[in-house]
Amino acid sequence: QVHLVQSGTEVKKPGASVKVSCKASGYTFTAYYVHWVRQAPGQGLEWMGWINCNSGGTVYAQKFQDRVTMTRDTSISTAYMELNSLTSDDTAVYYCATGPLIVTFDYWGQGTQVTVSS
Amino acid sequence: QSALTQPASVSGSPGQSITISCTGSSSDVTIYNYNYVSWYQQHPGKAPKLMIYEVTNRPSGVSNRFSGSKSGNTASLTISGLQAEDEADYYCSSYTSSSTQVFGTGTKVTVL
Numbered sequence: 001q002v003h004l005v006q007s008g009t010e011v012k013k014p015g016a017s018v019k020v021s022c023k024a025s026g027y028t029f030t031a032y033y034v035h036w037v038r039q040a041p042g043q044g045l046e047w048m049g050w051i052n053c054n055s056g057g058t059v060y061a062q063k064f065q066d067r068v069t070m071t072r073d074t075s076i077s078t079a080y081m082e083l084n085s086l087t088s089d090d091t092a093v094y095y096c097a098t099g100p101l102i103v104t105f106d107y108w109g110q111g112t113q114v115t116v117s118s
Numbered sequence: 119q120s121a122l123t124q125p126a127s128v129s130g131s132p133g134q135s136i137t138i139s140c141t142g143s144s145s146d147v148t149i150y151n152y153n154y155v156s157w158y159q160q161h162p163g164k165a166p167k168l169m170i171y172e173v174t175n176r177p178s179g180v181s182n183r184f185s186g187s188k189s190g191n192t193a194s195l196t197i198s199g200l201q202a203e204d205e206a207d208y209y210c211s212s213y214t215s216s217s218t219q220v221f222g223t224g225t226k227v228t229v230l
Contacts, residue, residue, distance in 0.1 A: 035219065037166075044121070044224040045158070045166065045209050059217050062119065095165060103154045103213040106177065108165035 002026040004096055004109035011115045012086050019082040020112045022096030029077035030054040033102050036070060036081045038092040039111075046092075050102075051079060086116045122146065122210055122222035129228040135198040138225045140210030141191060146220055147212050148191045154213035155193040157186060161206045169208075170195060197227070205229045 007021040022034060036048040049060035051070040058070050064083070072079045079096060093113050099106030123141040130136040140147070140155065147155055153173040158166035168177050170186035173193060183198045193212075197204055210222035 037221075044207075045160075045211075045221040047211070047219040047221055050219070061218055062216075097166075099168075101171065103219065104156050104168065104171040105158070105166070105211070106168050106171075108167075111165055 002098070002107040004098065004107055006094075006096060006109040006112045009113045009115075011117065014087055014116055014118055016086050016116075017082060017084045018086060018090075018114050019080055020094050020096075020114070022079045022081075022109050024077045024079070024098065029072075030074055032098045032100060034070075034072070034079040035097045035105060036068075037095045037097055037105070039095070040089070040092040043092075048081070048094075053079065083114075086114075088116050090114065091116050119146070119214055119216065119218060119220045122212060122220060124208075124210060124222040124225045126223070127226045127228065129230055130197075130200045131230045132200055132202065134200050135196060136200060136227065138195045138197075138208055138210075138227070140193040140195070140212075140222045142193075142212055142220075143191055145216075146214045147188065147193055152213070153188065155186070155188060156211045157184075157193075157195045158209045158211065159204075159206050160209065166209065200229055202229050 003025045005023045033050045035050045051058045067084045069082045093111040096109040097105035157170040160166040173188045174186045208225045
């Protein structure tokens with residue numbers, strides 16, 4: 001079955017960068033897109049962008065256009081999301097999600113807590 | 119891209135039916151007449167779970183008490199025969215004309 005395993009908790013200082021990984025198993029990695037979604041404490045879900053794991057092409061939400069980079073390593077079936085210039089507003093749980101339909105998030109990772117604090 | 123609009127909270131008694139609305143625009147919910155609206159259930163501290171995709175379809179394993187529909191720029195999720203385990207946050211999501219995705223503001227469902 002499809003399984004997404006994300007990297008562990010991160011604590012960063014303002015201005016730093018964070019890179020979260022998402023290792024996929026149970027399907028052909030290059031067949032699906034991987035999306036990244038975040039959720040700040042007590043807030044709703046926020047879509048950040050997606051990566052086509054076959055071509056490496058990306059689409060980012062306008063809000064993150066200048067600060068986010070999504071990549072993948074097909075040799076180890078892993079997608080990455082790097083966010084730069086962190087502020088306290090970036091404190092959130094970050095999820096990766098995927099599925100056979102580009103527009104649907106069938107499977108989710110367990111989430112990665114990122115805390116930004118001085 | 120603004121978030122889709124959902125009611126902040128909806129409540130019902132066990133066995134009742136409730137409906138959650140999700141209002142968007144021609145740039146998302148009603149884009150090109152496509153049916154790219156999904157619904158997700160999230161319990162506290164857990165990752166979201168897909169409940170409905172392409173407006174009306176249920177993934178394997180999701181109870182048939184959950185159903186979806188769409189009229190104009192508003193999609194809806196109906197939960198019939200409300201159960202205690204249905205108490206959770208619910209989010210709609212839609213593909214947009216910018217090839218991006220957008221979530222709804224979220225609805226807290228309370229079982230009285």
